[in-house]
Amino acid sequence: MDTAGVNFKELFNLSGRVALITGAGAGFGEAIALGLAQYGCDVAAADLNFEAAQRTAAMVAAQGRRSTAIRVDVSKPEEIAAMADATVRELGTIDILVNSAGISQHTPALEVSVEGWDKVLDVNLRGTFLCCAAAGRVMVPKRKGVIINFSSIAGVVGMGRGNNAYCASKGGVNSLTKQLAVEWASYGIRVNSIAPCQFRTPGLLEVMADKQFDPEKLIQTWTSGIPLGRVGEPHEMVGPALFLASDASAMVTGIVMPVDGGFLAH
Numbered sequence: 076m077d078t079a080g081v082n083f084k085e086l087f088n089l090s091g092r093v094a095l096i097t098g099a100g101a102g103f104g105e106a107i108a109l110g111l112a113q114y115g116c117d118v119a120a121a122d123l124n125f126e127a128a129q130r131t132a133a134m135v136a137a138q139g140r141r142s143t144a145i146r147v148d149v150s151k152p153e154e155i156a157a158m159a160d161a162t163v164r165e166l167g168t169i170d171i172l173v174n175s176a177g178i179s180q181h182t183p184a185l186e187v188s189v190e191g192w193d194k195v196l197d198v199n200l201r202g203t204f205l206c207c208a209a210a211g212r213v214m215v216p217k218r219k220g221v222i223i224n225f226s227s228i229a230g231v232v233g234m235g236r237g238n239n240a241y242c243a244s245k246g247g248v249n250s251l252t253k254q255l256a257v258e259w260a261s262y263g264i265r266v267n268s269i270a271p272c273q274f275r276t277p278g279l280l281e282v283m284a285d286k287q288f289d290p291e292k293l294i295q296t297w298t299s300g301i302p303l304g305r306v307g308e309p310h311e312m313v314g315p316a317l318f319l320a321s322d323a324s325a326m327v328t329g330i331v332m333p334v335d336g337g338f339l340a341h
């Protein structure tokens with residue numbers, strides 16, 4: 076196509092597309108739901124916390140977009156299948172999948188139980204894979220789709236504070252992202268992951284409230300590792316997600332995109 080004939084303002088237009096977002100009841104998932112809706116996207120807001128999913132779906136509807144709220148536990152394979160079915164039934168298809176549901180755990184390596192390990196891996200890694208597969212079943216036949224997985228800087232480098240299962244799960248998300256990007260490229264499906272540093276979401280506030288930590292010290296440790304000198308705010312994840320969800324990133328697949336204030340740059 077002739078560059079002169081391209082309307083670049085349309086690159087971020089998501090009108091007529093449907094996004095399924097897990098973890099949509101809070102944090103990144105909620106912010107991304109609202110952000111994509113403002114660019115024309117209809118949204119299925121899925122979360123373990125159904126009331127929170129309903130709140131997000133209502134905010135999407137207030138933007139004039141179609142929305143539906145779905146209760147899902149992404150550690151339960153049968154609930155994931157039902158979530159994908161409900162999205163197609165209510166909104167017609169799945170064009171974009173955002174896997175934002177995730178949990179953390181801070182247990183020193185020698186104290187981690189098998190159950191504790193499995194819980195983190197079941198939600199963060201197996202859940203992400205099964206959601207990709209459920210969306211893939213809709214996307215492969217139409218030979219089009221976009222998937223955004225949530226990794227972390229902890230999926231790229233080791234962190235302190237008993238992050239063993241979490242780091243392993245996020246490293247797995249990065250490998251899975253690359254594998255699916257390659258495996259599904261011929262179907263026109265792009266798969267990327269985002270690796271954030273610390274962002275002030277409800278999930279992060281929960282870590283700060285954990286009695287084993289001094290919140291002041293935590294913030295100090297986090298910000299000292301981030302060249303931009305501060306933690307992120309949830310709304311600052313909307314731009315990166317919009318880029319990956321839209322045609323603006325049409326030639327981008329298989330990447331782990333740091334959104335980390337420069338953390339991984341040094």
Ligand SMILES: NC(=O)c1ccc[n+]([C@@H]2O[C@H](COP(=O)([O-])OP(=O)(O)OC[C@H]3O[C@@H](n4cnc5c(N)ncnc54)[C@H](O)[C@@H]3O)[C@@H](O)[C@H]2O)c1
Nearest residue numbers: 098100101102103123148149176177227273274276277278
């Ligand atoms: N906030 C950060 O600093 C940060 C940094 C790096 C990576 N991440 C990752 O980004 C993603 C989103 O994080 P956040 O900070 O917005 O989290 P959050 O805790 O603020 O929100 C997560 C949402 O996911 C839902 N959820 C939890 N378990 C679920 C399950 N089994 N099934 C369905 N929904 C479930 C929760 O109810 C909640 O609404 C996570 O994968 C997290 O690991 C976050």
